[in-house]
Amino acid sequence: QVQLVESGGGLVRPGGSLRLSCVASGFTFSTSDMNWVRQAPGKGLEGVAFISSGGTYTSYADSVKGRFTISRDNAKSTMYLQMNNLKPEDPAMYYCNKGNNRGQGIHVTVSS
Numbered sequence: 161q162v163q164l165v166e167s168g169g170g171l172v173r174p175g176g177s178l179r180l181s182c183v184a185s186g187f188t189f190s191t192s193d194m195n196w197v198r199q200a201p202g203k204g205l206e207g208v209a210f211i212s213s214g215g216t217y218t219s220y221a222d223s224v225k226g227r228f229t230i231s232r233d234n235a236k237s238t239m240y241l242q243m244n245n246l247k248p249e250d251p252a253m254y255y256c257n258k259g260n261n262r263g264q265g266i267h268v269t270v271s272s
Contacts, residue, residue: 162186162261169254169266172246176270180241182256182263190214190234196241197262198252208254209241223249246270 168180180196195210209230210219218230229242239256246268253265 162258164256164258164261164263166254166256166263166266169268171269171271173272174246174248174270176246177242177244178246178268180243180254180256180266180268182239182241184237184239184256184258187258189237192258194232194239195257196230196239196254197257198254198268199265200249200252203252205255206252211239243268 163185165183166180168178170178172178191213193210193212196208197205198208199205206221208221208224209228211230211232215232220228227243227245230240232239243250248270251268251270254268255265256263
């Protein structure tokens with residue numbers, strides 16, 4: 161079955177950086193488009209970034225453009241989200257997503 165396991169979250173100060181990882185199994189990762197979504201407390205799910213199966217196409221929510229970078233290593237069945245210049249509006253549960261499948265999520269907190 162599809163398994164998506166996120167790691168790399170935590171607490172960071174405003175302006176700081178974190179790198180999230182998502183290790184995938186149970187499907188052919190190299191032929192699957194993937195994305196990151198997030199959900200802040202009391203808010204709905206928000207698409208953050210998308211990457212095509214080969215990694216050649218990416219897209220970002222306006223709120224993170226220029227600060228976040230999505231990437232993947234198909235040899236390792238792993239997707240990444242490099243988050244720089246984190247802002248007070250970025251805290252949320254971040255989820256690795258493939259179609260209707262989602263990981264358990266990882267917490268990102270931004271606080272001074």
